[in-house]
Amino acid sequence: MAPNKPSSAGCPTSPKPRSRKEALQRLYGLVHSKDRVLITIDPDPDSIAAAFAVKRLLWHRVHSCTVGIIRPIRRLNNLTMVRLLKLPLVLLKEKNLEEFNRFFLVDGQPAHNPFFQKISYSLVIDHHPVTALPEIPFLDIRPDYGATSTILTEYLIAAKIKPSRTLATALIYGIKTDTRNFERQSREEDVRAFHYLYDKVYQGTLRKIEISDLSLKDLTYFCEAIKNKTVVKDRIYTHLPQVPSADTLVILADFLLKVHDISWSIVSSVVDNALVVIVRNDGYRKNAGRSVQNAFGAWGSAGGHRAAARAEIPLECLETVVKTKTPLAYARFVRQRLRAS
Known part of the structure; x- marks a missing residue:
């Protein structure tokens, strides 16, 4: 699949949504009930959680929604997260792209990886500094946020969707890891999202994920x-x-x-x-x-x-x-x- 045409560095090709409700309506306007959506991620806790939040937002709105990873997960915390929360992920190969007709990217931008550059995206939601961007219908990039999971938690609230305990656990872990428990860059919205999710998580599961750091080797x-x-x-x-x-x-x-x-x-x-x-x-x-x-x-x-x-x-x-x-x-x-x- 041919990559999109790049725009000038740092210049988003769609205006930032003025509110989460506006963003949500624009997101829903992108999709059709017959769409087969692929959400691509470079897997880490924040990207995994954000992808499954998008999948929840699209529930009953598209024909299918798949979360695809561009490389195997090897870090033990992340493997534990996926295993305990039973999160279905697909390891992507270029030939897999033919199975889908609409492509989303969360917690990343096309310039971040050569695999992403092969895809024409309809949507990018991210919290990293803005890079050179191709023409993309929907962009919501907020570099001042500590985690993409925070942005997606706000989308869920705007949609009046209460996340399941599984999704809440993934989202709060995404926020904790990308803010390093709020020691890294974060803002009030990250704290509010954390507080919103806190009583909805599997606390024992979250603790097990967090301590699964090392193997003997x-x-x-x-x-x-x-x-x-x-x-x-x-x-x-x-x-x-x-x-x-x-x-x-x-x-x-x-x-x-x-x-x-x-x-x-x-x-x-x-x-x-x-x-x-x-x-x-x-x-x-x-x-x-x-x-x-x-x-x-x-x-x-x-x-x-x-x-x-x-x-x-x-x-x-x-x-x-x-x-x-x-x-x-x-x-x-x-x-x-x-x-x-």
Whole structure:
């Protein structure tokens, strides 16, 4: 499926809805009872929860609605969430797209992943900073919100739909993870959504999801990350030769930021023929998303929030700048680029 025509960077191609009721009516105006809708996500707790909230909004309004993930879920918390809440997800391949006639994207934008760029979207709802956007009939992008789950909770309230305990548990976990329990950027709307959902969740299930962080083999990566660390002023860098999933890097970056006198943690590794860089900071007068975009945007996808960001660079794009394909060379490249940004 051909991608949409890009518009200028940072310029949404449809006006932001003035209210949730207006947004809801515009959303319902997009769909028909015979539509086969695919909601695509890069799976994390916020995107999964937001997708199932959209699916609930479309219940009885379309022929079918499927939540499709563009990569396997490997992080243990997320696997536990999907398993305990029994959330049906489909791992997408390009040929799967022929089964659907309408496409939605939540908690992401087309520029965030090459798979998304293959699809003509009717709707994008997100809370990340605005990137170059194609022509999309419905856009609701609110970078000041802490979580897309907050936005979708507001949609449910506007629709007078009380979420099930399963959906409420997913949404509140999405808010908790993307705001890091309100330590990251968040606003009053995130707090209000949390309070609205709080008495509707499975508390025991939520607790089990939250504590399902590590497997025994993950401890090996902690040892390796600490052994490979480099500290420069208030920044701690570490590079692992290879990890099974970028989620491992996220766990390590969050962990290393807990070190006293450290304001930035940068963890990198090669994952599936791409150099992945995860950046975390304390959020005080810093902007991780801007730093990562400036450092790595010329070679791959890069961006994020003030306190959390990510870059994914295909190794083939680094052939002219990283001459030797060794862990040490990749580690040096990451440090040099971030120091210069």
